[in-house]
Amino acid sequence: MTEIEKTLHNKRVRPTAMRILIYKYMAGKNSAVALTDIENAFDKAERTTLYRTLKTFEEKGLVHQIDDGTNVSKFALCEPGCNCEIDQDLHLHFHCGNCDKTVCLTEHKIPHINLPQGYIAEDANLVIKGICESCSQH
Amino acid sequence: MTEIEKTLHNKRVRPTAMRILIYKYMAGKNSAVALTDIENAFDKAERTTLYRTLKTFEEKGLVHQIDDGTNVSKFALCEPGCNCEIDQDLHLHFHCGNCDKTVCLTEHKIPHINLPQGYIAEDANLVIKGICESCSQH
């Protein structure tokens, strides 16, 4: 049983061939991926399968979905200890307008916001847009 | 010339009948509106016209587009003095999971975030999700 298989097993996700491939693919990237990205990476893969795989991964706490404002959902592997399932890992995300990549800034949590009377916060999403570290050097 | 006509004129938007209606509609709501909302409000209106009207309004600084994480673009009238055109009015938005309304919290600006070395911020989007003031009272 490989490391990845163990990881999937721990989160009660059955380690099928496709799931292992997808997990491996995401683990090898340093930025969030869209469904279409995976689709293009494995051209024999079915969109529906990928779609449902990501959904399963998310439900079981293996990945978290990111809304970076591009109207295309992105996904990133959760780091060990990430509690995003219960909205307790509110790190921010950065979207680069140059290379179009979206990255997790897991060390940077969303600051607490004082809302007006009557408003109850349950979740938050903060996306910074600009030029990423890699693009700003060239 | 009515107030609305003056407002449009000031922003160099020609005050056609449809535009005045749309502006009036948005001014009468206390939450952000989606294209479909307007479409439903004026059932004889053409989707394309509304789409392009909102685009024009946005380009001329009459409204700003809001990404509240629902994957449906919302629009809200800019308040006088709003500098959202140049990404200088970074107020936050609140989306209620109960009534599904999105509101501008124009008094609440997005706090400054220290990014890692190399990252250059140009814009930011902060959406708080939860229960709105109106829904939390019932």
Place this chain on the structure above:
DNA sequence: AGAACTGTGCAACAGAAGTGCATTTTAATG
């Protein structure tokens, strides 16, 4: 009035997301 420009309506398209159902694969059981 005529020309030039702007706005509107209609049709069609693109892309992402999502669903129903039949088939295949997996994992568990005897």
Place this chain on the structure above:
DNA sequence: CATTAAAATGCACTTCTGTTGCACAGTTCT
């Protein structure tokens, strides 16, 4: 190992939002 139930996959199709091209209508200017 064969059986079987549950889970995963593949295919087809739908919906929704956003977007564009083009012809026509309305407006503005000379």
